Amino acid sequence: MARYIIRRLLQMVVTFIGATFVVYALMFANQNDPIQALAGDRPVSDNVRQVLTEQYHLNDPFVVQYGYYMRGLLTGDFGKTLTGRPIGDVMSDAWPNTIKLALLALFFATLFGIGAGLVAGLRRGSAFDNTTLALTLVVVGLPIIVLAPIAQLVFGVKLGWFPTTAGARPSLYGLILPALVLGAASTATMLRLTRASVAENVRADYVRTARAKGLSARRVVAVHVLRNSMIPVITLIGVDLGTLMAGAIITEGVFNIPGVGSKLLLGIQTEDGPLVVGFVSVLVVVFLVTNLLVDLLYAVLDPRIRYE
Amino acid sequence: MSDLEMAATSELGVRPSADPSAGPASTARTRSLTADAWYDLRRNWIFWVASALVVLVVLMAVAPGLFSSADPTACTTRRQFAGPSGGAIFGYDFQGCDVFSRTVHGARASVLVGVFAVLMTGVIGLVFGMLAGYFGGWLDAVLSRVVDVVLGIPLLLAAIVLSKRLSADQQGSGIATVVIVLGILGWTTAARVMRSSVIAARSQDYVAAARMLGAGPLRIMWRHILPNALAPFIVVLTIALGTFIATEATLSFLNIGLRPPAISWGIDIATAGKHVRESATPLVAPSVFLTLTVLAFIMLGDAIRDAFDPKLR
Numbered sequence: 001m002a003r004y005i006i007r008r009l010l011q012m013v014v015t016f017i018g019a020t021f022v023v024y025a026l027m028f029a030n031q032n033d034p035i036q037a038l039a040g041d042r043p044v045s046d047n048v049r050q051v052l053t054e055q056y057h058l059n060d061p062f063v064v065q066y067g068y069y070m071r072g073l074l075t076g077d078f079g080k081t082l083t084g085r086p087i088g089d090v091m092s093d094a095w096p097n098t099i100k101l102a103l104l105a106l107f108f109a110t111l112f113g114i115g116a117g118l119v120a121g122l123r124r125g126s127a128f129d130n131t132t133l134a135l136t137l138v139v140v141g142l143p144i145i146v147l148a149p150i151a152q153l154v155f156g157v158k159l160g161w162f163p164t165t166a167g168a169r170p171s172l173y174g175l176i177l178p179a180l181v182l183g184a185a186s187t188a189t190m191l192r193l194t195r196a197s198v199a200e201n202v203r204a205d206y207v208r209t210a211r212a213k214g215l216s217a218r219r220v221v222a223v224h225v226l227r228n229s230m231i232p233v234i235t236l237i238g239v240d241l242g243t244l245m246a247g248a249i250i251t252e253g254v255f256n257i258p259g260v261g262s263k264l265l266l267g268i269q270t271e272d273g274p275l276v277v278g279f280v281s282v283l284v285v286v287f288l289v290t291n292l293l294v295d296l297l298y299a300v301l302d303p304r305i306r307y308e
Numbered sequence: 309m310s311d312l313e314m315a316a317t318s319e320l321g322v323r324p325s326a327d328p329s330a331g332p333a334s335t336a337r338t339r340s341l342t343a344d345a346w347y348d349l350r351r352n353w354i355f356w357v358a359s360a361l362v363v364l365v366v367l368m369a370v371a372p373g374l375f376s377s378a379d380p381t382a383c384t385t386r387r388q389f390a391g392p393s394g395g396a397i398f399g400y401d402f403q404g405c406d407v408f409s410r411t412v413h414g415a416r417a418s419v420l421v422g423v424f425a426v427l428m429t430g431v432i433g434l435v436f437g438m439l440a441g442y443f444g445g446w447l448d449a450v451l452s453r454v455v456d457v458v459l460g461i462p463l464l465l466a467a468i469v470l471s472k473r474l475s476a477d478q479q480g481s482g483i484a485t486v487v488i489v490l491g492i493l494g495w496t497t498a499a500r501v502m503r504s505s506v507i508a509a510r511s512q513d514y515v516a517a518a519r520m521l522g523a524g525p526l527r528i529m530w531r532h533i534l535p536n537a538l539a540p541f542i543v544v545l546t547i548a549l550g551t552f553i554a555t556e557a558t559l560s561f562l563n564i565g566l567r568p569p570a571i572s573w574g575i576d577i578a579t580a581g582k583h584v585r586e587s588a589t590p591l592v593a594p595s596v597f598l599t600l601t602v603l604a605f606i607m608l609g610d611a612i613r614d615a616f617d618p619k620l621r
Contacts, residue, residue: 246465
């Protein structure tokens with residue numbers, strides 16, 4: 001187990017360095033003259049230019065500049081945005097909102113996805129099964145740029161059940177509709193996967209054995225079928241986190257939530273390099289760590305899996 | 309009787325009865341895997357619905373004039389949010405453009421981006437997957453790490469950063485930029501699928517036989533391994549086509565994909581979203597078309613996979 005974790009951590013370091021380097025290069029390579037850009041139209045004196053060049057290591061080769069950036073990153077120094085605000089501050093404002101939104105979305109996705117998937121898997125071919133299957137098909141094909149404005153139109157503007165935008169300090173209630181939108185695609189894939197895997201496990205030998213032993217139907221389903229069906233579903237949660245993060249950019253934009261997604265989009269559109277690289281680095285770490293945790297969870301769910 | 313038992317018995321009850329309904333001809337002769345898959349596919353209604361939608365969208369992209377004779381760029385604010393009239397069955401939008409005409413003409417950009425991005429990812433995925441799977445060793449290790457790095461950043465996030473960078477000082481519709489962005493970032497799944505099929509095919513007896521007869525690596529890869537690794541690869545690319553069309557619309561929605569001379573569903577959805585309180589049809593029309601197009605390719609891919617994967621039957 002320890003060896004497996006160490007190997008995975010080493011792979012994660014490689015992936016992290018590769019991914020951040022690519023984003024860093026995209027944001028900073030081939031800049032015309034960053035110092036002039038900072039000053040706008042005013043002329044920059046040679047002294048100022050020299051000081052800034054040394055301060056930001058602009059004369060060093062590109063890889064060395066990246067090295068300096070990484071050193072700052074590892075010591076918790078994200079640098080400053082182009083407008084001079086510490087990026088750490090921007091993050092501590094934005095992250096709580098996004099975490100709330102993402103957790104709520106995951107909660108809805110697991111609740112509806114696994115719940116309905118279990119029922120559909122146990123009653124294959126029933127009306128419930130066919131309806132949910134057709135519904136998930138539509139939801140999988142629904143791009144979030146379609147779902148978010150339409151949901152806002154129907155449930156916010158027309159029916160008035162939810163606030164149309166969440167606002168600067170979003171309440172939990174205001175986040176429900178955005179979370180449902182954000183989690184919709186995950187709900188659909190989770191439902192289909194749960195259904196398929198429950199339907200397969202119901203026919204397994206150990207389920208027959210469990211029933212032959214006289215266990216109640218409830219216990220067979222909850223302990224034997226569901227637990228074994230969770231393995232592929234858990235993987236999906238890890239993979240879906242990437243989709244969630246990308247979806248958050250659109251959802252937060254449409255519902256006006258001041259989270260990581262909307263900040264990141266703003267940073268990209270104003271070409272705020274330090275902000276974008278900082279945010280993307282953190283997102284990549286979150287993504288990688290979740291996927292590692294998911295892989296380790298397998299061993300908990302399925303004792304047959306051993307890591308070497 | 310519990311749900312469980314009912315499910316199990318109905319499962320058993322369905323299985324044997326499914327075979328005779330397949331027809332007497334099917335049991336009489338044996339079919340090749342491809343013919344078998346085609347036989348299955350023909351009986352799947354999802355396949356026909358998806359194919360019909362794909363044909364419709366491609367037709368719209370090739371000849372939009374067949375559907376709407378109105379000029380999508382002839383806009384006048386005199387008709388702002390005007391109701392349906394004549395050929396404009398969806399009415400007019402904020403700028404006074406014919407919503408139906410714009411929606412029909414929007415298909416071209418989506419199909420172009422989807423097809424060219426899939427061609428690019430297909431070629432990259434094929435080469436990378438083939439090399440990594442066939443030769444293995446350090447080449448496989450390096451290529452797999454490259455895939456890890458690309459997959460380490462979510463597709464949309466990377467696409468936003470990359471297209472912002474590439475489109476910074478460019479003119480034109482932006483279709484080429486979006487295709488390049490999707491091509492660079494989207495090949496990983498295809499490469500992984502190709503790699504694992506190649507690894508599975510590589511150790512087969514017929515490959516060993518071909519090698520013993522003196523076939524070189526290129527010939528073995530092209531003539532013996534590729535045909536047997538093609539089916540899952542095509543499935544992944546079909547689904548990717550749907551995803552790419554959705555990603556293009558999303559990038560255009562965020563104002564970093566296609567630019568106004570081009571007509572894109574993403575741009576129209578973004579514009580209509582701002583005026584949704586005044587009129588909803590300009591938002592709904594391109595949304596429905598975009599969804600149906602994405603859905604068509606995903607359903608098509610699903611149907612082909614079901615036909616080729618005997619385990620799911």
